Amino acid sequence: xxxxxxxxxxxxxIAAGFLVLFIWNIRxxxxxxxxxxxxxxxFGDKKxxxxxxxxxxxxxHQP
Amino acid sequence: MPSIKIxxxxxxxxxxxxxxxxxxxxxxxxxxxxxMTVFEILTDNELCEYYSLDAKPGITLRHVNEESYEYxxxxxxxxxxxxxxxxxxxxVRFYLPAIHCISCIWLLENLQKIQKGVLxxxxxxxxxxxxxxxxxxxVTPGKLAHQLASxxxxxxxxxxxxxxxxxxxxxxxxxKLAVAGFAFGNIMLLSFxxxxxxxxxxxxxxxxxxxxxIVLAVPVMIYCAQDxxxxxxKSFAQKQINIDVPITVGLLALFSRSIYDILYQSGPGYLDxxxxxxxxxxxxxxxQSKTYESLxxxxxxxxxxxxxVQKQVHREWVPIIIHDLQxxxxxxxxxxxxxxxxxxxxSDWAYIDYSFVTGESKAEKVKLGEQVYAGGRLIGQxxxxxxxxKTSQGHLTSLWNNPVFQKPxxxxxxxxxxxxxxxxxxxxxxLAFVTAVVWxxxxxxxxxxxxxxVLMVACPCALALAAPFTYGTLLRIFGRNHLYxxxxxxxxxxxxxxxxxxxxxxxVTYAKEPNVQFGGVLNEEETSWVKTLTSYSTHPLSNLITRxxxxxxxxxxxxxxxxxxxxxxxxxxxxxxxxxxxxxxxFRQNVNAQATLVFVSIDEEMRGYFSVAIAxxxxxREMLLRLGERCFALVSGDTETDKVQMSNxxxxxxxxxxxxxxxxKLHYIRDLxxxxxxxxxxxxxxxxxxxxKQSDVGIAVTDDTGVFTPACDGILQGEMMESLDKFLxxxxxxxxxxKAAFTxxxxxNAVALTFAITGHLxxxxxxxxxxxxxxxxxxxSTLAVNYVAAGKxxxx
Numbered sequence: 001x002x003x004x005x006x007x008x009x010x011x012x013x014i015a016a017g018f019l020v021l022f023i024w025n026i027r028x029x030x031x032x033x034x035x036x037x038x039x040x041x042x043f044g045d046k047k048x049x050x051x052x053x054x055x056x057x058x059x060x061h062q063p
Numbered sequence: 064m065p066s067i068k069i070x071x072x073x074x075x076x077x078x079x080x081x082x083x084x085x086x087x088x089x090x091x092x093x094x095x096x097x098x099m100t101v102f103e104i105l106t107d108n109e110l111c112e113y114y115s116l117d118a119k120p121g122i123t124l125r126h127v128n129e130e131s132y133e134y135x136x137x138x139x140x141x142x143x144x145x146x147x148x149x150x151x152x153x154x155v156r157f158y159l160p161a162i163h164c165i166s167c168i169w170l171l172e173n174l175q176k177i178q179k180g181v182l183x184x185x186x187x188x189x190x191x192x193x194x195x196x197x198x199x200x201x202v203t204p205g206k207l208a209h210q211l212a213s214x215x216x217x218x219x220x221x222x223x224x225x226x227x228x229x230x231x232x233x234x235x236x237x238x239k240l241a242v243a244g245f246a247f248g249n250i251m252l253l254s255f256x257x258x259x260x261x262x263x264x265x266x267x268x269x270x271x272x273x274x275x276x277i278v279l280a281v282p283v284m285i286y287c288a289q290d291x292x293x294x295x296x297k298s299f300a301q302k303q304i305n306i307d308v309p310i311t312v313g314l315l316a317l318f319s320r321s322i323y324d325i326l327y328q329s330g331p332g333y334l335d336x337x338x339x340x341x342x343x344x345x346x347x348x349x350x351q352s353k354t355y356e357s358l359x360x361x362x363x364x365x366x367x368x369x370x371x372v373q374k375q376v377h378r379e380w381v382p383i384i385i386h387d388l389q390x391x392x393x394x395x396x397x398x399x400x401x402x403x404x405x406x407x408x409x410s411d412w413a414y415i416d417y418s419f420v421t422g423e424s425k426a427e428k429v430k431l432g433e434q435v436y437a438g439g440r441l442i443g444q445x446x447x448x449x450x451x452x453k454t455s456q457g458h459l460t461s462l463w464n465n466p467v468f469q470k471p472x473x474x475x476x477x478x479x480x481x482x483x484x485x486x487x488x489x490x491x492x493x494l495a496f497v498t499a500v501v502w503x504x505x506x507x508x509x510x511x512x513x514x515x516x517v518l519m520v521a522c523p524c525a526l527a528l529a530a531p532f533t534y535g536t537l538l539r540i541f542g543r544n545h546l547y548x549x550x551x552x553x554x555x556x557x558x559x560x561x562x563x564x565x566x567x568x569x570x571v572t573y574a575k576e577p578n579v580q581f582g583g584v585l586n587e588e589e590t591s592w593v594k595t596l597t598s599y600s601t602h603p604l605s606n607l608i609t610r611x612x613x614x615x616x617x618x619x620x621x622x623x624x625x626x627x628x629x630x631x632x633x634x635x636x637x638x639x640x641x642x643x644x645x646x647x648x649x650f651r652q653n654v655n656a657q658a659t660l661v662f663v664s665i666d667e668e669m670r671g672y673f674s675v676a677i678a679x680x681x682x683x684r685e686m687l688l689r690l691g692e693r694c695f696a697l698v699s700g701d702t703e704t705d706k707v708q709m710s711n712x713x714x715x716x717x718x719x720x721x722x723x724x725x726x727x728k729l730h731y732i733r734d735l736x737x738x739x740x741x742x743x744x745x746x747x748x749x750x751x752x753x754x755x756k757q758s759d760v761g762i763a764v765t766d767d768t769g770v771f772t773p774a775c776d777g778i779l780q781g782e783m784m785e786s787l788d789k790f791l792x793x794x795x796x797x798x799x800x801x802k803a804a805f806t807x808x809x810x811x812n813a814v815a816l817t818f819a820i821t822g823h824l825x826x827x828x829x830x831x832x833x834x835x836x837x838x839x840x841x842x843x844s845t846l847a848v849n850y851v852a853a854g855k856x857x858x859x
Binding site: 004005008015016019022023026027029031032033034035036038039042043 | 168186241448
């Protein structure tokens with residue numbers, strides 16, 4: 001039955017590890033803003049834009 | 064030249080507003096040079112993606128005046144606004160109320176491409192904040208603020224740090240919640256073998272489990288539940304009983320009984336129930352503490368005033384913080400700036416708009432040497448003033464010396480939950496005593512066990528959860544309908560409101576743009592002449608007319624003349640044009656109108672008039688009818704000009720009171736309260752601040768949540784005024800829902816108590832009853848509130 005004690009200590013320490021991680025995340029402000037990152041990811045990295053690409057972007061708004 | 068018709072329909076490429084004076088650049092129309100400049104900056108830096116993310120995302124720069132942010136570089140100010148400052152790296156956070164769309168995020172996060180020295184900028188959309196890392200060697204905070212402002216994102220500088228405190232409190236609560244949840248889950252797991260029948264052969268294992276549960280439960284008692292202990296102690300010290308008292312008694316009973324059971328091996332203890340209880344209670348508290356990050360409910364006059372003002376020192380203008388202004392200082396105020404302290408005018412004349420103070424949006428003419436009061440907004444040419452009173456002692460700011468503003472938040476209002484808790488506690492005490500006596504007679508050895516059982520199950524967990532979930536749900540529903548309340552206590556006070564008092568300007572009527580209509584005959588060319596003429600004048604009526612005409616003024620005015628109090632005249636394209644009062648134009652007929660009329664004549668021939676009428680909010684009359692008796696009064700700082708219009712709007716029983724100073728409004732509310740009324744005040748400006756604070760529920764009405772609202776209990780979007788009666792009704796029904804939830808939780812307590820009194824309470828029974836009662840109460844109140852709200856608010 002000693003194996004249960006071993007398993008128990010493993011499971012508890014893993015769980016405690018996650019708890020500590022979570023608290024650390026909160027303190028460091030990772031959950032302060034849950035909306036902006038979801039938009040930020042859509043921007044992507046900007047490619048080097050050629051002149052043609054740029055006029056293409058703006059042309060559709062022309063009156 | 065293209066025909067004017069097409070021109071009028073053009074929208075600015077940058078901000079999407081109708082163009083009056085079009086500026087063309089790269090085949091794109093712009094409404095003003097400001098918008099065009101932003102476009103140019105963005106093109107130069109290859110940031111035109113801004114326009115493809117969201118249609119016409121820009122912020123108009125038409126009504127923006129150049130403001131200097133140099134004062135941010137003053138060492139004393141700099142220290143206050145910087146989050147981190149070193150010679151090579153610094154971080155500053157600006158609050159930008161103009162942030163409104165995806166394009167804003169994108170542009171602001173690409174700030175390093177526009178401004179040299181910026182290392183990284185990060186937007187918090189919900190909080191409308193941008194956090195900028197920069198190199199102080201290349202750029203200063205003042206320069207950054209200026210750059211943001213020139214893009215249309217005007218930073219709102221606040222030297223206080225209320226926001227920071229709020230977020231720290233929220234983090235602590237979540238940490239507590241995490242710890243309690245962790246302990247609850249693990250203790251539950253460790254308790255399962257006991258419930259499922261671990262046999263005696265595993266005695267050592269059993270005691271390991273039990274001791275582990277103690278280790279897990281101790282931090283919950285010491286850390287997570289400490290608020291309950293402290294609150295209970297506080298209320299005990301004040302000889303009052305609130306809901307935290309029975310909770311504390313229950314928690315202590317659970318904990319000590321469990322420790323006893325485990326140490327003497329008489330049972331597995333109730334620690335799973337204990338931690339579960341704390342976990343659920345904290346969830347309730349978290350649910351209730353919903354806050355609106357980008358709104359502030361506790362602003363005073365300081366937020367309205369500029370932080371710094373130009374002061375003359377040795378013939379030079381230097382920026383100075385307004386708290387440091389002394390009597391006798393000479394200061395300079397520019398167009399649209401607010402006068403920070405009562406002072407005397409040194410310039411020849413000035414138009415001052417006191418709408419902040421009085422609620423009346425009419426500019427007042429002040430002459431040399433006359434008194435200008437703090438809170439007035441300058442319209443027109445820059446002026447110089449000499450300070451006669453310190454800011455904190457000014458005419459307007461003295462309102463904040465009223466005791467109302469010093470009072471702590473709690474207004475001696477006893478919450479329903481605490482009244483229920485009081486009754487509940489006495490019943491439990493009596494029950495516990497009687498049970499103890501009865502058991503002492505029958506089986507003295509079990510008295511303590513039964514007594515602790517009674518105290519344990521009497522812990523009003525479900526009771527304590529009913530209010531947070533009922534009101535918390537309603538708070539969210541209100542939020543979705545654009546009524547943002549400060550906290551859940553406001554809902555309780557809202558339910559008891561029996562007198563609603565309105566402010567006029569900005570509340571019943573729209574704050575800014577009165578309705579301008581033209582009656583008469585003018586062709587397009589002539590209309591554009593009129594606009595040209597009015598655009599030369601700084602008079603508020605002229606400004607309104609200028610703004611109402613969406614045409615391009617092409618001509619210049621010759622012989623422009625302004626006759627104060629009468630009108631303006633000038634010669635355009637060889638025609639003499641006059642605008643002004645009937646007498647000025649030479650119009651003799653009697654016109655009976657409820658609006659202000661501005662007559663137009665061209666070449667001495669009367670052509671018609673502009674009627675400038677205040678615009679009353681839509682569907683207000685129906686709402687007022689539904690409010691019925693509860694609609695009590697209209698208290699306005701204005702003169703009686705609009706009395707006829709107002710008496711048509713309101714029921715005859717409603718008192719219409721005009722010419723009220725901010726202090727008068729406050730006293731009016733106080734008098735009503737002394738008559739035993741529960742008053743709700745709706746207002747919008749600084750002039751209502753006292754009344755909002757004094758009233759039981761003070762709601763600030765605004766058309767744009769980005770702008771300042773005075774200290775209040777809630778912020779209501781202007782267009783939702785028509786649902787005010789429904790909000791009140793909803794608040795009222797929520798108290799009935801709360802009472803029903805109380806009943807349910809009492810029933811569970813009754814069931815649990817029968818187990819306890821008869822001595823049959825086992826850890827298993829407690830572990831099952833406690834979550835079931837909590838979940839059913841939470842489920843009931845959430846569903847009921849949503850159901851009732853859907854019914855009440857559906858027809859909109």
